[in-house]
Amino acid sequence: MPLSDDAAFAAVLDRFVAIVGEHHALRAETDIKPFVAERRGLYPGLSRLVLRPGSVDEVSRILKLATETKTAIVPQGGNTGLVGGGVPDGSGRQIVLSLSRLNRIREVDPLSNTITVDAGVILQTLHDAAEKVERMFPLSLASQGSCEIGGNLSTNAGGTAVLAYGNARELCLGVEVVLPNGEVLDDLRKLKKDNTGYDLKNLFVGAEGTLGVITAAVLKLFPKPRGREVAIAGLDSPQAAFELFGRALDRAGAGLTAFELIGRRPIEFVLRHLPGSIAPLAGDWPWYVLMEISSGRSAEDARATIEEVLGEGLETGLVGDAVIAESLAQAGAFWKLREDISDSQKPEGSSIKHDISVPVASVPEFIERAAVAVASVSRDARVVCFGHMGDGNLHYNVSQPVGDDPASFLSLYRPMNKAVHDIVRDLNGSISAEHGIGQLKRDELAATAPVVGLDLMRRIKAAFDPAGIMNPGKVI
Missing domain, CATH: 3.30.43.10 (Uridine Diphospho-n-acetylenolpyruvylglucosamine Reductase, domain 2)
Incomplete structure (x- = not known):
């Protein structure tokens, strides 16, 4: 009616x-x-x-x-x-x-390394359930104490462990979805191999609720590492960080479970605004790397590998200084520095945020070119660059100049986005690496996506949701 x-x-x-x-x-x-x-x-x-x-x-x-x-x-x-x-x-x-009341953990199967959960299960709750059976679920986000699995899947969340384990799409084996007409697709299968027709689940993972409602999912679990080492290194440039990443990947392989790049300014913001924060190194460095190496064999193996990587980095001059966490508490403190960056930006005024990805080898070039582009829009704007260098995803945020009017700076959102995103596209990257499209990037997607690809998305939307009731105004 x-x-x-x-x-x-x-x-x-x-x-x-x-x-x-x-x-x-x-x-x-x-x-x-x-x-x-x-x-x-x-x-x-x-x-x-x-x-x-x-x-x-x-x-x-x-x-x-x-x-x-x-x-x-x-x-x-x-x-x-x-x-x-x-x-x-x-x-x-x-x-x-x-979906918050749909919060049951339906099954934990450590032999199959799977867990089946309702969409409203909080990510931290899932972590705790995996821990009880000596398993781990690797999706790790700053918001894991409140974000829910349905939202993680609907946005194809990434986080700090994508390098080794993949994003939410790669961690999902099956879904239960309610379609706009009320029909229920029950595809809660644990299969690692399945070539029976189209992979329907991946139409819904990352669709941001525009095609249906995910109500449950089967997710992958992994054995807990027997050794885990965390270190922070100070470096002179993103190029040095890239070369260190290559050496770490060669030495650790799949055991390189995180490789985060952080500029000096984000660290300064955290130390300035968040009580209890401690500088990780004795001196200041233009760039920092937060590295984690895990081992399925032993703690000694993880320690030897990270010492080898950092030792080579120091000998060759790629690394200026480094420290390996000597306790779980210190490792947690290193990660907290990284996780607190977003909150530490708020006291500095308004900011224009970018969630981009480029090929890993292009990260240093992007950072160099983007700094020039930002200055062309706002000469005194402050770049706050950090993110998952190991998978090419950077949170390239731009804080307002000191003393500037917040509203005035935010009026530059579109020209600043264009300046940064033009470089991203030139490097064959993505304007949305892990946060999704939503409303923020909807118009830019429509203006810049391949014509055929955009048409296919619209046809899929029309086929699943002809009445147009599912999260209208988002994505497309």
């Missing part, structure tokens, strides 16, 4: 509430507020209803009714996204569908 007036819309909302019950439907503005605001504050939304279903059947009935009434649905996990993909628009006519 067309929602032509407020009374008709209110009646439709009552029908949705009846599916989950009043207790699991949020209508009060104060209750809804956390579900319509995203972390960066760029996309304030409105909604008159948040639904919190407790079963796959309820999700199915909700989507079936949404298609029937042409009511827009915005699926939401932990609402930790950074591109405005999980919040409603400002019309007040979109319903938020929170």
